[in-house]
Amino acid sequence: MESKRSFKLWFVVLSVLLLVVFVMNISLGSVSIPFTEVLASLTGNGASKASWEYIIIDYRLPKALTAVLAGSGLAVSGLLMQTLFRNPLAGPFVLGLSSGASLGVALLILGAGAFGGAMAGILTSEWSLVFASAAGSFLVLLAVLAVTFRIKDSMAILIIGLMFGSVTAAVVAVLSYFSSAEQLQQFIFWSFGSLGNQSWYGILILSSCCVLGMLLALISCKSLNALLLGENYARSMGLHIKRTTVIIILATSLLAGGITAFAGPIAFVGLAVPHLARQIFTTSNHFVLLPAVILSGAFLMLICDSVAQLPYSEYTLPINAITSLIGAPVVIWLLVRKRKLLF
């Protein structure tokens, strides 16, 4: 049982690293706060300056938590999609969820002009963006689920998801064509993704989505392992393919839909982290992979966010770009080094 021990070692290493990066992420920011003061705030002893305390507890801590939730949630939904479709290119957004969210937000921001100036102010508040994005994802999800119930081949769901994605992306493009530069800019800022500016109430909702989605993923682990052999084998071992598919799609939608609603469409993490985890843990067993992608997804997202906020400067880079800039070379390096795509 050599392999079991090395799993445990990796889990311990990753957990410690995650904790370190979490504290590091909170210590870094545009305002320089001494490390001891950061620890004091986090442990509930209070910082010596009220402004520091405020920055840490009401800005940096929620942002770090959002990064953890978004990173692990997207990674889990990527893993679910890759196994369900047995396709290493699948990610959290293959079902068209992010396009649905984009459509919702585009209709809100770009369509707001049509409702007149006064209405536009109310419509584009923080919560309305979350609502529009969630509604868009949810509608696409309903369409995908409706199709799932009628179709036998799960590969067809993949294609249909991509088609929904193309259609909604096209509608967004048409809407952009008719909107003002200012509206367009606002929409583009949303599409950059953002982990910051979350209220504690928002985090509560986001974490409920994520916990529920991950619980659904956990109860699907046995079925996911069976699906590794292909649908026919899985069915011959007593698996209800349709029920499993619906549970997996629901889990993905809760995770990817919820995260997109709060943090915008964050690319790459969902596609890459399952591959990273498979390379590190050298297994496709989901009882190992699920905790592995949760830890490494959160870890990667915290690193990316630390870089994106450009410590000690006033600028914050779009998180969506940073995840790809940091993550892609890592995946390429791992694949070239191991010369084999493990799936």
Next chain:
Amino acid sequence: MDEERQHRVLSVSDLTVGYRHRRHQHAVASGIGFELEKGTLTGLVGANGIGKSTLLRTLCGMQPSLGGKLRLYGKDIANYTSMELATRLSIVLTEPPASKNLTVRELVTLGRQPYTNGFGMLTDKDREAIGHALEITESTTLSERKCYELSDGQLQRVVIARALAQDTDLVILDEPTTHLDLYHRAYVLKLLKRLTTETGKTILFSSHEIDLAIQLSDKLIVMDVEKTYVGSAKELINDGRFDALFPKETIYFDSENGRFTIKN
């Protein structure tokens, strides 16, 4: 009476197999009838496209039959729940496992899924079944290897081990000898034969290895264009059932030696 029922594992009569497109049916083969007795090895042979795979898929409950009777232990196969069926019937398909990033032991362990709880926890009984399945297929030394490291012959042994770990009385294999060299083709079929005599399993396999199947099977099912014939190899040879299997201008059946020969 009850004992006889237990003895007769699968009974098929006047079965029609094929596909259903909305309103009309497309029958691939019909009038199929045979019985599989406990502890026997049965080979299914026939030309490409004659419907061997369709028949096997129907027997496994993967697609509905178009007519006739198909009973597993006296109960219509359509009336089994998927979980019940999983403890009675295991399969080995021509398609390789979708993911090969599993160790041999992990893959064989998946065969215990019908018996394990929601988190796939193994009991001592499960471990014993897995160990036994690895042992009897001579794969114990492979157990910590990854499936992508195996040769085709080794992988075939391992997927058979998975079916054995599922601990079902009936095992159905779709062309278990494709992609294998002559030695491994003979090895796999001999292994199947050994399983029927040593563990009392009932095994049905389809194959293009008619020569080997004739030598090893207790019974053969020959699928021809019009009709399906069932019997021992000797009976089928005497009745000339293999003669019409393929066009005679290329190969013909040499009934004295029980094998096909090139026509010069």
